Structures are given as structure tokens and as C-alpha cells.
Amino acid sequence: MKKNQWLSVLMASALLVSVSEASVSAAAGTGGGKPAAVKSSAKTAVKVKEGSAALTVNGALHTIKTIDAGGYRLYSVRQLAAALDAGLTTEAGSLVLTDNAGVHTIKLKAGSKAYTLDGVKRSFTTAPTVFGGKLYVELSSTVYGLGGELFGSPLQILGVARPQGEFDTIHWTADGSLLANREGEATEIYKFAPSPGSYSLFSTDSRAADFSVSDDRRFGAFTDETGQLLVIDLISGAVKPVGTDTSVKTDLTWSADGKTIYFIQGDKQEKISQISVDTGTVTELLADKVENKSELRVSADGKKAVYIINITGTAKNDADSTEDSLTVDYSKAGEQLYQLDLSVKDAKPAALTTSGDNKLYPEILADGTVVYLSADPDGKAPNTLKTLKPGGTFAEIPLDIEVVWAQEGAGGLIASGTASDGTARIYAVTTAGASKELFRTNRGISEIAVSGDGAKLGVISDGKVLEIENGKAVQLTK
Amino acid sequence: MKLFKKITFTALAAVFAVTASFAGAASAAGSLSGKITINGSTALLPLTLQAAKEFQRLNPKVRIAASGKGSVTGPQAVKKGIADIGACDWDASIDVPGFKAFSGQVANKVAVIPFATIVNKNVGVDNLTTEQLRGIYSGKITNWKQVGGADADIVVITRAFGSGTRVNYQAKALAGGDIVKKEKNYKETGSSGDMKTAVATTPNAIGYIDLVYVSGDVKAVKHNGVAPTTQNVINGSYKVWAYGYYMTKGQPTGAVKAFIDYVQSKKFQQGSLKKLKFIPISAMK
Numbered sequence: 001m002k003k004n005q006w007l008s009v010l011m012a013s014a015l016l017v018s019v020s021e022a023s024v025s026a027a028a029g030t031g032g033g034k035p036a037a038v039k040s041s042a043k044t045a046v047k048v049k050e051g052s053a054a055l056t057v058n059g060a061l062h063t064i065k066t067i068d069a070g071g072y073r074l075y076s077v078r079q080l081a082a083a084l085d086a087g088l089t090t091e092a093g094s095l096v097l098t099d100n101a102g103v104h105t106i107k108l109k110a111g112s113k114a115y116t117l118d119g120v121k122r123s124f125t126t127a128p129t130v131f132g133g134k135l136y137v138e139l140s141s142t143v144y145g146l147g148g149e150l151f152g153s154p155l156q157i158l159g160v161a162r163p164q165g166e167f168d169t170i171h172w173t174a175d176g177s178l179l180a181n182r183e184g185e186a187t188e189i190y191k192f193a194p195s196p197g198s199y200s201l202f203s204t205d206s207r208a209a210d211f212s213v214s215d216d217r218r219f220g221a222f223t224d225e226t227g228q229l230l231v232i233d234l235i236s237g238a239v240k241p242v243g244t245d246t247s248v249k250t251d252l253t254w255s256a257d258g259k260t261i262y263f264i265q266g267d268k269q270e271k272i273s274q275i276s277v278d279t280g281t282v283t284e285l286l287a288d289k290v291e292n293k294s295e296l297r298v299s300a301d302g303k304k305a306v307y308i309i310n311i312t313g314t315a316k317n318d319a320d321s322t323e324d325s326l327t328v329d330y331s332k333a334g335e336q337l338y339q340l341d342l343s344v345k346d347a348k349p350a351a352l353t354t355s356g357d358n359k360l361y362p363e364i365l366a367d368g369t370v371v372y373l374s375a376d377p378d379g380k381a382p383n384t385l386k387t388l389k390p391g392g393t394f395a396e397i398p399l400d401i402e403v404v405w406a407q408e409g410a411g412g413l414i415a416s417g418t419a420s421d422g423t424a425r426i427y428a429v430t431t432a433g434a435s436k437e438l439f440r441t442n443r444g445i446s447e448i449a450v451s452g453d454g455a456k457l458g459v460i461s462d463g464k465v466l467e468i469e470n471g472k473a474v475q476l477t478k
Numbered sequence: 479m480k481l482f483k484k485i486t487f488t489a490l491a492a493v494f495a496v497t498a499s500f501a502g503a504a505s506a507a508g509s510l511s512g513k514i515t516i517n518g519s520t521a522l523l524p525l526t527l528q529a530a531k532e533f534q535r536l537n538p539k540v541r542i543a544a545s546g547k548g549s550v551t552g553p554q555a556v557k558k559g560i561a562d563i564g565a566c567d568w569d570a571s572i573d574v575p576g577f578k579a580f581s582g583q584v585a586n587k588v589a590v591i592p593f594a595t596i597v598n599k600n601v602g603v604d605n606l607t608t609e610q611l612r613g614i615y616s617g618k619i620t621n622w623k624q625v626g627g628a629d630a631d632i633v634v635i636t637r638a639f640g641s642g643t644r645v646n647y648q649a650k651a652l653a654g655g656d657i658v659k660k661e662k663n664y665k666e667t668g669s670s671g672d673m674k675t676a677v678a679t680t681p682n683a684i685g686y687i688d689l690v691y692v693s694g695d696v697k698a699v700k701h702n703g704v705a706p707t708t709q710n711v712i713n714g715s716y717k718v719w720a721y722g723y724y725m726t727k728g729q730p731t732g733a734v735k736a737f738i739d740y741v742q743s744k745k746f747q748q749g750s751l752k753k754l755k756f757i758p759i760s761a762m763k
Contacts, residue, residue: 168745206748209748209749210749223753224752224753225708225752225753225755226755227753227755247693248524248690248753248754248755249753250528250750250753250754267524267690267691267693267754267755268523268524268671269524269527292524292527294527294528294531295531310527310530310531310544312523312527312543312544312545312546313515313517313543313544313545314545315517315545315546315547315551315555316547317547317551317640319638320639320640321548321550321551321554321638321639321640323554323557323558326547326551326554326555326558326560327560328515328517328545328547328555328560328561330513330515330543330545333541333543333544333545334541334543358534358538358539358540358541360534360535360538361535373538375534375538375539376511376539377511377512377513377539377540377541378511378512378539379511379512379539383538383539404538405535
């Protein structure tokens with residue numbers, strides 16, 4: 001390349017004249033089709049340095065030519081458009097960039113800071129500049145204008161920006177995607193492919209804001225405000241009713257084969273029932289008139305159910321409900337675990353616990369061991385995972401975290417909690433009690449979903465959706 | 479599967495990838511502990527227990543012990559200091575017919591509770607007006623044929639004095655009319671469940687109940703020609719409903735406040751509360 005070279009370009013309004021580093025100036029053109037010219041000896045001359053940048057665009061590495069001018073780095077518009085899979089055309093003397101989905105359009109002219117984004121006037125900090133016969137543009141304005149996103153160091157670019165907001169309610173699907181609900185006035189369930197920037201709005205059905213997922217991650221079950229049970233296909237999003245029963249149903253739990261959904265039934269959660277997904281037939285499994293059942297779990301072989309009864313306090317008063325006569329005894333209030341043998345008709349439930357600790361997240365492991373989180377309501381002892389072997393022996397699973405959550409998964413248990421250094425950690429725990437750390441972070445963890453094969457975790461951390469595999473987290477939202 | 483537990487953090491960096499070795503200063507949150515005691519409305523008890531279960535996932539060390547004995551016992555228990563929260567089907571911080579205000583207590587709205595007139599399934603009547611209901615509960619109307627039904631004595635089932643359901647039913651369905659105790663064909667029940675059982679098992683019976691408890695073993699009748707449905711409550715055509723309250727001694731603080739905040743949260747109101755067939759407080763304009 002030569003110094004002081006005069007250039008003309010099609011859209012041209014400005015140019016830089018330089019070798020790899022030279023003093024030049026950029027000036028806006030007058031339009032009208034006449035090429036503009038700039039001399040390197042102009043008073044506003046700036047040094048230009050030609051180079052290249054390695055950018056990861058949509059997960060693939062691209063080398064894109066750059067120029068540094070006036071303190072700003074500009075990027076080859078053709079290479080950038082190609083990397084983003086964006087359209088690049090000319091129209092009435094302007095260069096037109098269109099994103100892959102055809103949603104956003106940038107119209108710009110070389111040498112002009114003014115441009116339009118989706119028809120709205122905008123302004124670049126540095127005008128698009130011609131150098132060496134190529135047009136260079138600002139990176140961030142171009143990427144964001146086309147609906148993309150830049151982040152991280154080293155810099156990474158997404159052709160489609162990750163959705164922004166606070167997310168909750170995360171689930172895996174059979175096709176390896178994650179579903180998560182964006183918090184807000186309206187329900188917005190997004191479906192995320194493993195690579196960032198690849199997502200779609202899956203459902204806006206407020207009834208499906210949360211659901212119980214089948215073991216094969218193919219379907220989710222939920223009820224609406226009438227008590228009607230519905231099933232959503234987690235691949236297609238199609239929703240269909242199951243049966244016609246409209247009694248109150250909570251704690252929906254799928255059978256391992258996906259043909260049956262177990263649930264706590266009744267306005268006082270007094271029954272345990274099941275419904276056939278195919279026929280909608282409801283069958284009562286337990287109607288012992290004991291109220292306030294919850295946290296129903298059914299073993300993989302369908303032979304055993306474990307649930308919690310929330311035992312209420314006892315209030316007494318006289319027939320006139322006088323204040324003086326009122327007494328309330330809370331001494332026996334709290335949660336107790338019960339077990340029901342589903343393989344025996346009309347079996348009576350058996351109490352598994354009598355202790356005064358808080359009990360959460362009961363699970364039945366493959367060997368029949370019942371696991372639950374035990375918390376001290378007096379706040380004096382850390383939360384622990386307790387096991388109850390089929391023979392009736394209690395034990396604790398030793399972990400170096402204060403456990404706050406546990407779920408059956410990966411052939412054993414997935415548990416999370418807070419370590420003494422303040423980090424939040426997730427462990428895989430075998431039925432024998434051996435543990436392996438899967439992930440740790442100094443951020444908050446609010447929800448965890450385990451993939452069907454147990455190899456991946458979906459995590460909501462500080463409202464953001466993370467996919468975790470082999471200890472590495474990919475943030476799918478911002 | 480929800481963890482629910484929130485852990486606050488002190489360091490935050492907007493990074494794309496973090497690894498298992500990523501460590502830093504974080505502090506445990508959800509560190510509330512202690513006991514929250516709740517007594518009162520049996521109608522609100524299922525909602526309270528469901529919320530307690532979910533709140534406990536956020537705060538495993540918090541024990542929430544609840545009991546139900548009728549609405550008036552809610553603010554009474556708060557006043558006596560034997561409960562932190564009094565679940566009540568009316569705003570007990572102000573005077574209502576039959577009950578003086580509980581001074582110093584704060585009413586925290588938690589749900590909209592529709593009430594329905596129910597009859598035994600053998601009763602042929604499908605609609606009753608306010609005047610007809612006033613006649614039945616005052617004892618002036620004693621036979622179903624007087625309101626378009628078969629020739630059979632009406633068996634009146636009512637909730638005992640102190641019931642929030644009774645207070646609201648008298649105020650809304652009976653327009654302030656009396657419920658007069660009778661020597662025969664009259665029964666008082668102590669809870670919503672007992673009311674439903676009594677009406678379901680007593681031929682020619684009439685009673686009233688929270689809409690959430692209406693099921694196939696009883697028949698809900700229209701009130702002034704309007705069916706008792708959630709939609710009709712929300713659109714304003716069905717008038718027999720009330721707010722449910724958590725009464726507290728002064729403004730709630732600490733774990734009690736956190737629990738009430740959770741019950742009032744969009745997540746609970748639009749989620750579990752609706753699935754239990756209550757109506758979110760935000761639905762009423």
C-alpha cells in the first residue's frame with residue numbers, strides 16, 4: 001500500500017490512506033456519488049495501525065481484519081457480517097446489514113457517523129472507514145445493532161444475544177435442552193440449546209410456569225386453577241388434559257415408565273392417588289383421612305411411596321369461642337415421614353420418623369434407602385442428609401457443606417449446600433455415601449435440575465441460567 | 479427440581495464461563511431460623527401449610543407450626559401471645575358484626591376466599607336469592623317447597639360462632655341477616671371439612687363453605703342467579719367472597735415478615751395459591 005494514495009469506493013465517503021501505520025485523516029463525504037478524498041497531511045491526521053483480531057463468534061473462532069484509528073478499533077464489515085451470518089447488500093449508496101433472522105437492519109455509509117438501525121437514526125463514535133479498499137466499522141454498534149452480544153475476555157460474540165432477566169424454574173428436556181421461566185408479569189418459558197445465544201420462547205402458558213417432569217424428560221405435568229391435570233410435551237410444547245377430575249392435586253410424581261402420575265389429592269391433602277396418563281382414570285391408593293400430606297415420592301419399581309405429614313398444632317376453646325378459653329399446643333407440630341407399601345392392597349402407612357427436626361426433600365434411592373434433609377429449627381446444628389436403610393437404621397451422609405437441597409439423580413443423590421468458605425457446592429452422592437464435587441461457585445444457587453443421564457446440571461445462579469458439565473459452567477442468560 | 483434456597487453473594491462478575499475451581503467470598507443467606515406459629519381460620523389452613531412447605535425450602539431451619547380453630551381464634555391467639563400470626567377470614571383490626579376490632583393488630587391480605595351455598599345432592603333447588611337465604615337461616619322458611627323444591631324439611635347446617643366463613647356468609651350472602659338457632663333440623667359444625675361432610679351426608683341439608691372445598695359430594699347453588707365460580711368473583715358478578723388475612727401484632731418483622739412476604743409474592747399467589755383454588759389478591763380490581 002502507498003502513502004497519500006487517493007481511493008475511490010462504491011459507497012464512498014471517506015477513506016484512510018496508509019501503509020500498516022501512517023498519519024491520515026477521515027472526513028465525511030458529501031454524498032452524491034462523488035468519491036471523497038483525504039490527504040494524509042491533513043491537520044486532523046491520526047495514526048492507523050492495521051491488524052487482525054481473533055474473535056469467537058457463535059462458538060467458532062474467526063480472524064477478522066482490523067484497523068486502529070484515533071483510539072478506536074474498527075473491524076472489517078465483510079468479515080464480521082460473514083462471521084455473524086448476516087446479510088450484506090448495497091442500497092442507494094448505503095451499505096445494508098441484516099441479521100440472520102431478518103429482524104434488524106443497519107444502513108450506513110462510509111465516512112458518515114450517522115446511520116439507521118431498524119429505521120431509527122443513530123450515530124457511530126467513529127465513522128465507518130475505508131482502508132485498503134475495505135470498509136471497517138465499529139464492532140459493538142454493529143453486533144448489538146444486529147441483535148447480538150459481546151462479552152468476556154477474551155472477547156466472544158453471539159449473533160443472537162442471550163435473553164436478559166431473572167430466571168427461575170429450570171428443567172431438562174429429552175432433547176438435551178433446558179427450560180427456564182423468566183420472571184416477570186407474564187409467563188415466558190424459554191428453551192435453551194447448549195450453546196449460548198441459541199434459544200427460543202417455548203411457552204407463555206401461565207398454567208405451565210412450573211411442572212413435574214417425567215423421568216425421560218419428555219413430558220411435564222401440572223394442574224390449573226380448576227384442579228384439572230394437564231401434560232405438556234416438552235419437545236413440541238403441546239398441552240393436553242389428562243382425565244376430567246378437578247379435585248385439588250399437589251406433589252405430582254411420575255412413575256418411572258411415564259404411564260402413571262401419583263399425587264396428593266384433596267382440598268386438605270388427605271389422600272394419595274394415581275392417574276393413568278393414557279386413560280385419565282383416577283385410583284385412590286390411600287384415603288386414611290389423615291390431612292396435610294406432601295412431598296410424595298414413589299420408588300422406581302412403584303412398590304413403595306414415601307411422604308411427609310405436616311402435623312398441625314392443637315387449638316382448643318369453649319363453645320362460645322371466648323378468648324380466655326383459647327389454648328394452642330404446638331408441641332407435636334412438625335413434619336414426619338411416612339411410608340406406604342403400594343404392592344399390598346389396603347396397606348397401612350408406617351411412620352418412619354418421630355423426631356422434631358424439620359424434614360425436607362425425601363427421596364427413595366435404588367436400594368430402598370430413604371434420604372431426607374434434616375434441619376434444626378433451633379438453628380444450633382447444621383443441616384444434614386440423613387439416611388434410613390430398609391432395615392430401619394438411621395445414619396448421616398458426611399459432607400463438607402451445610403446441605404440445603406437434595407434430589408435423587410445420577411444413580412444416587414445430587415445434593416447442594418454451602419461450605420465453610422462460603423462457596424455454594426453441588427455434590428453427587430452414591431448410595432454408599434461417597435461424594436464427588438460437581439460444581440462450586442461463590443454466587444448464589446437457587447435451583448438445580450439434573451439431566452436424564454445425570455451428566456449435566458442446569459442451575460439457576462443469581463437468576464441466571466447455567467449449564468454445567470464436567471465442572472464447567474456455560475451461562476445461557478445475562 | 480427447585481432448590482429454592484437462595485444464597486447471597488458478595489462478588490459478582492459477568493463472565494461467560496466459570497469453572498469448578500472458581501472460588502470467592504460468598505455468604506450464606508436463607509439463614510433465618512426459629513419458629514413461626516399460626517392459628518385461626520381452617521379455610522386458610524391448606525394455604526398456610528402449602529406456603530410453609532415452600533418457605534421452609536427457602537429457609538430449612540424455620541419451623542412453621544400451624545393450627546386451625548376458626549377465624550376468631552386467630553387474632554385472639556395473637557392478642558394472647560400464643561401465635562405469631564392469626565389467620566382470619568375478615569379484617570380483625572376493625573369492627574365487624576359480632577366482633578370488636580383487635581386493637582394494635584395489623585391485617586395482612588393473603589388471599590381472596592369465595593364462599594358458596596351448598597346443598598345435599600338430593601335437593602332439587604339450583605338457585606337461591608338473598609331473601610330466600612335470609613328466610614332459611616332465620617327460620618322463616620323451613621321447607622324446600624317454599625323456594626321451589628320438593629316437599630321436605632330444610633336441614634340448616636351452619637358454622638359455629640367465631641367462624642370467619644360464618645361472619646362473611648352472614649355479611650355477604652345473607653346481607654347481614656341472622657342465623658337463628660333452632661331446636662330441630664339445625665346443626666353447627668366446627669370446621670370447613672365438618673360442614674362439607676354434614677351437608678353431604680344429611681338429606682335436604684343446606685350449608686355454606688369456602689368454594690375451594692366444594693366437590694362432587696355436595697351441590698353448590700347459584701346466588702341471585704350467579705354461579706359461585708372464580709371467574710364470577712373476579713368479574714364482580716358474584717358477591718359472596720372476602721379477603722383472607724394474616725393478623726399480626728403490629729407490623730410483622732423478621733421471619734414472620736419474610737413468611738408473609740412469601741405468601742404475598744407473585745410466585746406463590748400465581749402458583750400454588752391458585753392451584754389450591756384460592757384467588758390471588760391481585761385479581762381483585
